[in-house]
Amino acid sequence: MAELKCILWDVDGTLADTERDGHRVAFNMAFEEAGLSRQWDVATYGELLAVTGGKERIRFDIDRGGMPEMPFEEIAKLHARKTIHYQTLIADGLIPLRPGVRRLLEEAYAAGITLGVSTTTTPAALDALIEHSLGKEWFDRFAVLAAGDIVPAKKPAPDIYLYAIDKLGVSAAETIALEDSSNGWKSVRDADMKCVITINDYTADHDFTGADLVVSELGEADSDAIKLLQNPHALDIHHVELKHLQAIMHG
Ligand code: XBP
Numbered sequence: 001m002a003e004l005k006c007i008l009w010d011v012d013g014t015l016a017d018t019e020r021d022g023h024r025v026a027f028n029m030a031f032e033e034a035g036l037s038r039q040w041d042v043a044t045y046g047e048l049l050a051v052t053g054g055k056e057r058i059r060f061d062i063d064r065g066g067m068p069e070m071p072f073e074e075i076a077k078l079h080a081r082k083t084i085h086y087q088t089l090i091a092d093g094l095i096p097l098r099p100g101v102r103r104l105l106e107e108a109y110a111a112g113i114t115l116g117v118s119t120t121t122t123p124a125a126l127d128a129l130i131e132h133s134l135g136k137e138w139f140d141r142f143a144v145l146a147a148g149d150i151v152p153a154k155k156p157a158p159d160i161y162l163y164a165i166d167k168l169g170v171s172a173a174e175t176i177a178l179e180d181s182s183n184g185w186k187s188v189r190d191a192d193m194k195c196v197i198t199i200n201d202y203t204a205d206h207d208f209t210g211a212d213l214v215v216s217e218l219g220e221a222d223s224d225a226i227k228l229l230q231n232p233h234a235l236d237i238h239h240v241e242l243k244h245l246q247a248i249m250h251g
């Protein structure tokens with residue numbers, strides 16, 4: 001049994017619902033700008049989310065015949081344009097944080113818990129979300145921002161979580177991760193960390209067997225919106241608080 005020292009946050013789908021109205025729209029803008037006729041609708045994008053990483057997602061769609069063949073350099077250029085469009089969408093303030101995210105971040109920060117980010121997304125996309133949705137002070141409050149191609153194997157590989165704890169000098173046993181998808185959960189599980197899942201429309205039917213808590217959202221103190229979907233530690237929860245994460249560590 002270990003004390004909770006560190007909370008690692010996934011980004012897309014966990015901090016904010018960025019996929020449908022952020023990343024997807026930005027990909028489509030880049031495709032149109034490049035003269036490609038391909039547009040990823042909401043359902044198609046849901047299928048493509050099985051592949052983590054934007055460049056990898058484009059490659060996958062090419063391989064299954066959705067887009068014309070192109071070399072890696074062109075995929076990288078397309079993706080760079082997508083990232084710029086995504087930054088603009090985020091700067092327009094279109095994507096709010098999910099319920100309870102700011103509340104739990106503030107509570108954990110005030111309690112001296114080490115906070116970090118472990119994400120598949122591109123660093124520039126993460127920076128935009130921190131600046132415009134969270135607030136610039138969070139660049140200093142997160143002790144590590146582990147993102148994108150910093151590790152060669154993206155989620156569901158555990159590498160991005162192992163990289164983050166290595167940078168922070170904490171152990172997996174002292175760390176809990178917050179995720180929203182089965183790829184994220186597999187990554188946390190194989191890094192040997194505890195895990196809380198907040199589902200969203202794209203991940204509601206994913207398999208989270210073995211996760212420590214699965215909820216519809218972290219919840220706000222003045223709301224009854226939270227739904228407890230898997231609660232193996234039998235926690236008494238109205239909204240997810242630091243004490244619940246600590247109780248999970250104590251098993
Ligand atoms: C989610 C992802 C990312 C984003 C797109 O990552 O799979 O690929 O959809 O990001 P996470 P990029 O939930 O781990 O944050 O286009 O910048 O790769």
Ligand code: MG
Pocket residue numbers: 010011012013014179180181184
């Ligand atoms: Mg995610």
